Amino acid sequence: MKIELIERIEGEAYLKWRPDGRPFIHFESSRGIEGLLKGRPAWDALVIAPRVCGICGHAHLAAAVEALEEAIGITPTPKAQAIRQITRYGEMVQNHLKWFYLTILPHFERKEFLTIHPYILLTTSLIALFAGQWPHSSYMVPGGVTCDPSGLDLLRAKGYLTRLRRGFDEAQKALEWLLDRLVQEGIASLGKSFDRFIILSAKSKLLATKASRIDLGQIQLYEQPPSRALGVRYKGRHYETGPLARMMLRNHPHVRRLHRRYKDGLATRISARVLEIGWLLDRMEGLLDGMVLDQPSAVQAPFQFDGTGVGIVEAARGSLLHKVEVKQGRISGYQIITPTQWNLANGDEEEPGVAIEALSRGPKELSDLIFRSFDVCSVCTTH
Amino acid sequence: MKRLAWIQGATCNGNAHSFLNYPLLQELLEALELLYHPVLPSRLTLPQLWDLEELDILVVEGGLREGFQRAGFEVNHLIHRLYARANWVVCVGSCAVYGGLFGDRGVAFAGEEPTELKSDKVINIPGCPAHPEWIATTLWALVEGRPPLRDTFLRPKEFFAYTVHAGCTRNEYFEWKVDARGFGFKEGCLFYEQGCQGPYTHGSCNKILWNQESSKPRIGTPCFGCTEPDFPKENLFRTKTYMGIPASLPLGVSKRAYLTLTGVAKSFKIQRLLGRLFED
Amino acid sequence: MSRMRKEERKRQIMEMALRLFSERGYYEVTIADIARELGMSVGNLYNYFSSKEALAKELLLYISKILGEEIRKINMMPIGVEEKIQRIVEFYFTTVQERPELIDYFLRVYLAHKEVFKNGCEGFLCVSPFVTELMIFFEEGVRSGELRDQDFFSAFGLFMGYLGGMAFINGEGMLPNELHFYAQDVAQNIYQALKA
Numbered sequence: 001m002k003i004e005l006i007e008r009i010e011g012e013a014y015l016k017w018r019p020d021g022r023p024f025i026h027f028e029s030s031r032g033i034e035g036l037l038k039g040r041p042a043w044d045a046l047v048i049a050p051r052v053c054g055i056c057g058h059a060h061l062a063a064a065v066e067a068l069e070e071a072i073g074i075t076p077t078p079k080a081q082a083i084r085q086i087t088r089y090g091e092m093v094q095n096h097l098k099w100f101y102l103t104i105l106p107h108f109e110r111k112e113f114l115t116i117h118p119y120i121l122l123t124t125s126l127i128a129l130f131a132g133q134w135p136h137s138s139y140m141v142p143g144g145v146t147c148d149p150s151g152l153d154l155l156r157a158k159g160y161l162t163r164l165r166r167g168f169d170e171a172q173k174a175l176e177w178l179l180d181r182l183v184q185e186g187i188a189s190l191g192k193s194f195d196r197f198i199i200l201s202a203k204s205k206l207l208a209t210k211a212s213r214i215d216l217g218q219i220q221l222y223e224q225p226p227s228r229a230l231g232v233r234y235k236g237r238h239y240e241t242g243p244l245a246r247m248m249l250r251n252h253p254h255v256r257r258l259h260r261r262y263k264d265g266l267a268t269r270i271s272a273r274v275l276e277i278g279w280l281l282d283r284m285e286g287l288l289d290g291m292v293l294d295q296p297s298a299v300q301a302p303f304q305f306d307g308t309g310v311g312i313v314e315a316a317r318g319s320l321l322h323k324v325e326v327k328q329g330r331i332s333g334y335q336i337i338t339p340t341q342w343n344l345a346n347g348d349e350e351e352p353g354v355a356i357e358a359l360s361r362g363p364k365e366l367s368d369l370i371f372r373s374f375d376v377c378s379v380c381t382t383h
Numbered sequence: 384m385k386r387l388a389w390i391q392g393a394t395c396n397g398n399a400h401s402f403l404n405y406p407l408l409q410e411l412l413e414a415l416e417l418l419y420h421p422v423l424p425s426r427l428t429l430p431q432l433w434d435l436e437e438l439d440i441l442v443v444e445g446g447l448r449e450g451f452q453r454a455g456f457e458v459n460h461l462i463h464r465l466y467a468r469a470n471w472v473v474c475v476g477s478c479a480v481y482g483g484l485f486g487d488r489g490v491a492f493a494g495e496e497p498t499e500l501k502s503d504k505v506i507n508i509p510g511c512p513a514h515p516e517w518i519a520t521t522l523w524a525l526v527e528g529r530p531p532l533r534d535t536f537l538r539p540k541e542f543f544a545y546t547v548h549a550g551c552t553r554n555e556y557f558e559w560k561v562d563a564r565g566f567g568f569k570e571g572c573l574f575y576e577q578g579c580q581g582p583y584t585h586g587s588c589n590k591i592l593w594n595q596e597s598s599k600p601r602i603g604t605p606c607f608g609c610t611e612p613d614f615p616k617e618n619l620f621r622t623k624t625y626m627g628i629p630a631s632l633p634l635g636v637s638k639r640a641y642l643t644l645t646g647v648a649k650s651f652k653i654q655r656l657l658g659r660l661f662e663d
Numbered sequence: 664m665s666r667m668r669k670e671e672r673k674r675q676i677m678e679m680a681l682r683l684f685s686e687r688g689y690y691e692v693t694i695a696d697i698a699r700e701l702g703m704s705v706g707n708l709y710n711y712f713s714s715k716e717a718l719a720k721e722l723l724l725y726i727s728k729i730l731g732e733e734i735r736k737i738n739m740m741p742i743g744v745e746e747k748i749q750r751i752v753e754f755y756f757t758t759v760q761e762r763p764e765l766i767d768y769f770l771r772v773y774l775a776h777k778e779v780f781k782n783g784c785e786g787f788l789c790v791s792p793f794v795t796e797l798m799i800f801f802e803e804g805v806r807s808g809e810l811r812d813q814d815f816f817s818a819f820g821l822f823m824g825y826l827g828g829m830a831f832i833n834g835e836g837m838l839p840n841e842l843h844f845y846a847q848d849v850a851q852n853i854y855q856a857l858k859a
Contacts, residue, residue: 010422
C-alpha cells in the first residue's frame, strides 16, 4: 500500500492507496471539541466553537449562534443579520485568496502569495471593523451582534471593499492564466467526481444542474476507522459541498459555462472558488448599502434556557452545521458537521466519497492537486 | 540568516493565520530562513524536521497532548527533540504557552506550573490567538539578537506588562462606573455585567489594535482573558459577582480601594456618559 | 498653633457639634452656639469650618470613618459570617448606648435633612468608609458560600434598616428591655434572612 502525506492543508492528511487503485483518506488525530463544549454554559459555545478552526472560525461562530438562537426561539434584527453576513463573507474572501495563492498557484510554479497578501490584510481589517478582530472573534451573540457601527464605519468598510476589487482583478487574471495552463496540459477535466452537490443552507441538492429539496433528517454521519475523521452522506450517498456547489445553485453564468465543458473537473472546481470572491464582494457591497443603522444591534437574549437548535451556514469550504442541546442553560449535547467531512468522506466500494471518486479516476501523479482542489481543512475535518 | 521552524501540537491553526495578518510579513520573511511553516511555503517537509540538526528559532503552536500524532510522530516527541536543538523556543498562543483549550500542558508551563522545559530560551506569547505584532516583533528581536525582557511567565514585558483595559475606548465608562446596557451598544463599560476581563488580563489588545483596526472590547465584545493560564474560564459573557461586586478586580487593586473608588464614582451621575453618543 | 493642636481642636469642635445637633436638631443650633459651648470665638471657629453646612458634611464622614473602622476590624477576624453578624449587631447597639450621638446624627440629622447634604455628599461620598466595609462583609460572605447571592442593596437595606429601626424605637423609649437584650435575636434574624 502506497502512503502519501499531504501537508499544509490546515494540518495534514494521508492518502493510503489500496491495491484496487482507490485511496483511503486518513486523519491521525482529533481534538474532540464537541466534548469540550459539553457541560459548559450555553453562551460559552460562542467562544469555544470558533476554535475548531483558525481559518474559518467565523463560520463556526455563525453556526453556533444560529443554533443557540433556534434553541432560545429568538431572531436577530435584520441589521445584525446583515453585519454577520458581511463578516462571514469577508472570511470566505480571505480563505479563497489564501487557498488560491498558497496551494493552487504554487503547484504551477507561481509563488506570489506576497503580492496578494495586502488584500488579505485588508479583508481582515474589514472584518475587524465589525467583529473587533480576526481570527477568533465572538461578536455574534444570541439576538444579534455586539458591535454598534456608525455611518462612517460603513463608509470605511466600503472603501476597503473598493480596494479589494483590485485584489479580485489580480486573482481573476491569475485564474485566466491558470485555465489556459490546465487546458494546455490537458488536465482541465480531470478531478471529476459525481457531479452531485449539496447546499444545506438552501436545503437543496443538485444532480448536475437539476435542483431538488432535501430533508435535513436524512444526513448521516459515520465512523471510518482507523481515521479519526467522521464521514457524512445524505440518504446513503455522497455529495460535494462548497463554492462549486453554491455557484452552480446560483446559476453563475461563468461557472455554468465552465461546467458545460469540464463538468465538475479541476477547471470548474478551481474557478468556482476564485470567482466566488467576486460574488461575495458584490453581496457585501449590497449589504452595506442596504443597512439600516437605527435598528438595534441585538435583541437581549436569556442565558438560562432549555432547548435544541440547529445552525447552518455556508462556510468557505461549504455547508457547516452545528447542533446544540441545552438543559438549564448548559450544553448537554453538541454536534458539528463540517464541509470537508462531506467532501473527504471515504465511503465504501459501492458508494465512494466525492474526493475518493475524483482521486480514483486519477491520474495518480495529480492526486495532490486534485485533493487540494477541494480546499482541504484538516482541523475542521477532525475537530 | 536565522533558521526558523514553526511546528504544531494540538491546535486550530489560529496562530498560524494570525501571523499572516502581520503587515510587514514580506520584510520579516526576507530576514528569516523559513525551514517549516504549516501554511506558508517553506523548504522542508514535516517528516524531514525529525532529522533537523540545529535551528535558531523553534516556534511552537498548539498544546502538548499525550498521544497526539502528526505526520506519523507523536507531537510531544518532536517538540522535545527540536526544543533541545533550538537556540530559542517561541511559544505562540495559549495552547503552546499553558496548555490552553487543546493541550494537556504547554511547553514551559502547565497552567501556572512550570514544566521541565521551562528555561531561559523560551519566550511565551499567549493569546487565543496571539497577536500578529506580538509574534512578529518577537521574531524581529531574535533576528536582531536582542531578546525581549520577560516576566515570570516568560512573556515579553513590552506586550504583557499592560492590561487589555489600557487604551480601551470605553475607559471613561469604566472610570465613572457606567455599565453597558446590554450587547450591541457603543456606550458603556463591559466589566460590570458582560464579563469583560480586560482590567485583569495581561495583553496589549487595546494598545496595538487587531487587524490595524479594532479590538473585542472596542466593538462591544468582552475580553475573555485569552492570554491567561486559566483561559477559557466559564460563563464568558457574564461578570461573576458576589452581591453585585465583581469577583475579579482590576489587576493589583485591593477590594477596599476598588469599592471606595467605585462608591465615590457612582455617586456622580455624569449626564454626558449616560446618554447615547450620537443622539441629537 | 501646632498641627497636632489644630487637629485636636477640630475634633473637639466636631464632637461638640455632634452632641448639639443630635440633642437639639440641626436647625436649632447655630455656629455661635457651638463656639459658645467650647469657649471659643465665632471667628476662630470659622477658621476650621467655612459654614455650618460644611461642618455637617464633615461630621457625616467623621462618623462613617468611626463606624467603618470598627466593622473593618470585624471583617478582618478569622470567624464565620454568623459570628460576624453577631459582632456587628453588638457593636452597633453598644454604640447606640454609649455614643448615641453618632447614630442619632445619622438618623435625625442626615436622613431628616437631605437638603443640607445634597451638594458634596451625594450618593456614597460621605458615607463611603462605612458602606465600603459592609460591601466587603457581604462580598466575602457570598464568596465563602455562607450568604445568598443577591443585589447588594437588598441585603444592605435589610441589615441597616433593621438596626436603624431598633435604634429608633429604642430612642423613642418604646423598648421594654435594654437594647442588648435583643442583640442575639436580631443577629439571628439577619443571619436567617441572608444566609445561603
